[in-house]
Amino acid sequence: MTPELFLYSVFQEHGMVDDLKIVAREMMLRQPDNAEIQQLAKAALAAR
Incomplete structure (x- = not known):
């Protein structure tokens, strides 16, 4: 498991x-x- 996950x-x-959105953006940058990861990060960024 990566630190981001x-x-x-x-x-x-x-x-x-x-804070989740910050980590999600970093995950997208590190593993494009x-x-x-992209799907997980996009879901996090859409969260309210």
């Missing part, structure tokens, strides 16, 4: 949407060719 899960569990 760990943070993603912690932020999601605790409802920390703003990973379709699963």
Whole structure:
């Protein structure tokens, strides 16, 4: 598990949407060719 995925899960569990979006953007930058990461990050960025 990457550090980003760990943070993603912690932020999601605790409802920390703003922090989750920051991590999601970083995940997209670090793994632009990973379709699963892109899908996960886009879902996080669409969260309210």
